[in-house]
Amino acid sequence: MASDNPFPESAEKNHLRIFHLQHALADYCESIGHPLSYFGLPSAEMRDVEMWRPLLSHITAVERDPDVALRMYRNAQKLGIRDKTVVIEMNLVEATKLLAMEDKEIELSLALLPSSVRDRITQVRRVSHHVVNLDLCGGFLYPSDRGESENAKLLRNLINFQAKQKTAFLLILTFALRDTGKDDYDSFITETLDHLNKLGINTSALRKHYTSTRSRVAEQPPNLRRLRFCVPGYLHKIAFDNFQVSSLGAWYYKTFYHAILFFEPRKGRSALGKAWPPIDEFKELLSAPMTRLKVNGVGEVIEEDLPAPSLP
Numbered sequence: 001m002a003s004d005n006p007f008p009e010s011a012e013k014n015h016l017r018i019f020h021l022q023h024a025l026a027d028y029c030e031s032i033g034h035p036l037s038y039f040g041l042p043s044a045e046m047r048d049v050e051m052w053r054p055l056l057s058h059i060t061a062v063e064r065d066p067d068v069a070l071r072m073y074r075n076a077q078k079l080g081i082r083d084k085t086v087v088i089e090m091n092l093v094e095a096t097k098l099l100a101m102e103d104k105e106i107e108l109s110l111a112l113l114p115s116s117v118r119d120r121i122t123q124v125r126r127v128s129h130h131v132v133n134l135d136l137c138g139g140f141l142y143p144s145d146r147g148e149s150e151n152a153k154l155l156r157n158l159i160n161f162q163a164k165q166k167t168a169f170l171l172i173l174t175f176a177l178r179d180t181g182k183d184d185y186d187s188f189i190t191e192t193l194d195h196l197n198k199l200g201i202n203t204s205a206l207r208k209h210y211t212s213t214r215s216r217v218a219e220q221p222p223n224l225r226r227l228r229f230c231v232p233g234y235l236h237k238i239a240f241d242n243f244q245v246s247s248l249g250a251w252y253y254k255t256f257y258h259a260i261l262f263f264e265p266r267k268g269r270s271a272l273g274k275a276w277p278p279i280d281e282f283k284e285l286l287s288a289p290m291t292r293l294k295v296n297g298v299g300e301v302i303e304e305d306l307p308a309p310s311l312p
């Protein structure tokens with residue numbers, strides 16, 4: 001049967017779903033004692049949702065392509081999850097902006113939407129999501145002509161939305177290595193390491209690893225190293241006042257970077273907060289393992305550790 005998905009599947013992607021993501025979801029489900037609400041871009045075939053279905057109580061699916069959204073409804077029906085699925089047909093930046101808005105501001109924006117979309121946004125604004133899975137088929141930054149990258153914007157919106165719900169959540173991210181934000185990544189790395197230097201921390205090994213212009217350092221191409229530092233580091237920074245962020249692992253397969261981060265509402269913060277980055281949390285983030293996934297000659301997926309220096 002022809003695939004219903006408009007993007008490539010792979011053995012590595014499937015391996016991640018079965019052996020890593022499913023475990024992360026199952027552990028979280030067990031720790032809270034009930035099934036999870038899912039927010040993501042499951043696309044036409046809803047393969048992630050299909051595999052994790054027993055662990056999910058609610059699915060918010062965002063999709064900007066109306067044909068794909070229609071096929072998603074049909075597949076949700078086939079999978080028997082139509083009644084727990086809400087499809088928002090909209091661009092993710094726009095959808096997350098509406099979800100993050102304060103109650104007193106939302107009325108006017110909702111009034112401009114068709115009533116079916118308005119009802120779905122209103123419904124989803126009340127849901128506390130435990131899993132956010134973003135596979136946007138592109139790079140992380142891709143700065144737009146209008147300035148800030150759309151992905152940076154939507155991640156901030158999502159974190160603001162989740163902060164209102166005060167719920168711990170897993171954030172699963174997939175980004176293509178090909179990207180145009182090289183200078184932005186490099187300045188984020190340099191500024192963060194400069195800051196740590198000023199606190200008397202020796203960052204020379206990290207600097208060498210993350211800013212080396214050599215095309216390959218220990219099998220890690222430059223953009224993979226940039227993402228390995230910048231994705232968790234940037235998210236930790238923008239979520240800092242509301243969440244403590246930890247890494248449950250990162251992977252590299254074909255031309256993709258993939259990570260699972262856990263966001264826990266911050267407890268007992270003082271009114272003025274702490275200075276970023278807090279060394280202990282940042283050290284832990286940077287020491288999270290990264291694994292390369294490769295298919296061997298007999299079609300098995302092999303895992304290989306990709307080392308990186310950490311903070312002393």
Ligand SMILES: C[S@@+](CC[C@H](N)C(=O)[O-])C[C@H]1O[C@@H](n2cnc3c(N)ncnc32)[C@H](O)[C@@H]1O
Binds near residue numbers: 065
């Ligand atoms: C790569 S697929 C997701 C695949 C899914 N994680 C899986 O493994 O089965 C991404 C889907 O999100 C949609 N999409 C990508 N960027 C989007 C955006 N900014 N807003 C809304 N939908 C988007 C695409 O049309 C596509 O259907």
